[in-house]
Amino acid sequence: MGDVIQLEKLTKTYGRRRGLVDLDLSVAEGEVFGYLGPNGAGKSTTIRVLLDLIRPTSGRALLFGDDPRRHAVALHRRVGYLAGDVVVNPRQRVAECLTFLAGLRGDTPRARIDELAGRLELDLTARIGALSKGNRQKVGLVQAFMHRPALLILDEPTSGLDPLAQQTFLDLVREARAAGQTVFMSSHIMSEVEAVADRVGIIREGRLVALDTVARLRDRSVHEFHVTFSGPIDRSALAALPQVSDLTVDGPTARFQLAGTPDELIRVLARHRVAALRATEPDLEQLFLTYYQADAASKETTHA
Numbered sequence: 001m002g003d004v005i006q007l008e009k010l011t012k013t014y015g016r017r018r019g020l021v022d023l024d025l026s027v028a029e030g031e032v033f034g035y036l037g038p039n040g041a042g043k044s045t046t047i048r049v050l051l052d053l054i055r056p057t058s059g060r061a062l063l064f065g066d067d068p069r070r071h072a073v074a075l076h077r078r079v080g081y082l083a084g085d086v087v088v089n090p091r092q093r094v095a096e097c098l099t100f101l102a103g104l105r106g107d108t109p110r111a112r113i114d115e116l117a118g119r120l121e122l123d124l125t126a127r128i129g130a131l132s133k134g135n136r137q138k139v140g141l142v143q144a145f146m147h148r149p150a151l152l153i154l155d156e157p158t159s160g161l162d163p164l165a166q167q168t169f170l171d172l173v174r175e176a177r178a179a180g181q182t183v184f185m186s187s188h189i190m191s192e193v194e195a196v197a198d199r200v201g202i203i204r205e206g207r208l209v210a211l212d213t214v215a216r217l218r219d220r221s222v223h224e225f226h227v228t229f230s231g232p233i234d235r236s237a238l239a240a241l242p243q244v245s246d247l248t249v250d251g252p253t254a255r256f257q258l259a260g261t262p263d264e265l266i267r268v269l270a271r272h273r274v275a276a277l278r279a280t281e282p283d284l285e286q287l288f289l290t291y292y293q294a295d296a297a298s299k300e301t302t303h304a
């Protein structure tokens, strides 16, 4: 399977402001890719270059192996795009707006619009201008998904959605993947990306700082352990393990963080009687906060 998205040394500057720096990234056909980063990291800039809404300063972006500037009309039929800020005519009714957009795309039966609106609990008879932010976002989602495009590019897709609609959105992404569609979604919320993405890229200050599968990121992140011993605790043996940090002992229970594999820990524990052991799922949110905090720290240094 080929790459649906290819970014090669993509750089975008806004005057003296840095948007993106030397970004290399590819997304394979059929993949769900989560593009994470804090506000201002460069997520929307990447998406706007992909859709040829802005031009790169240097480097290039390819969609389906082609320059997005060429064959733009044909390309846009194969792409479903949800913008960060959904811009639609406020005087239109929802159904009118969606059937108009469906007409531009071709190949979208009215039943598909009804199905998506029903699942997202979107009132097709409402005037767009009277919709709440969350309901406007649903209009954006329906128009992105309705023609079953080969590639979905979604900028902060769950922004403003209630938890139920967020779940419906995740179901739509899973269905898209099952149908072989490719999904590129930006977010600053790890948990929603973790629920559906195959791979995740983290962008910070216009640079890609992490790129891996969700499974491997989870392996690399820290586990929290609670071990309750039947006999005395061998604190020094635990503290000596290079993978163990933040060790605290409270009565018969030792609490600590474990980075990497538990192999050496298990060897140490096997020398003692262990009454209970609990390891909590690695918290990817924490991993991301580490990157975000690095972002804040570097900003403080720059401003100092």
Ligand SMILES: Nc1ncnc2c1ncn2[C@@H]1O[C@H](COP(=O)(O)OP(=O)(O)OP(=O)(O)O)[C@@H](O)[C@H]1O
Pocket (backbone or CB within 6 Å): 014, 017, 018, 019, 037, 038, 039, 040, 041, 042, 043, 044, 045, 046, 084, 188
């Ligand atoms: N039109 C513009 N003119 C000047 N600077 C811009 C412009 N658009 C974006 N930037 C700057 O480029 C950087 C990246 O912005 P971008 O909107 O791509 O980030 P983002 O990751 O999408 O953030 P958010 O989650 O806040 O939308 C920011 O520093 C932003 O201020």
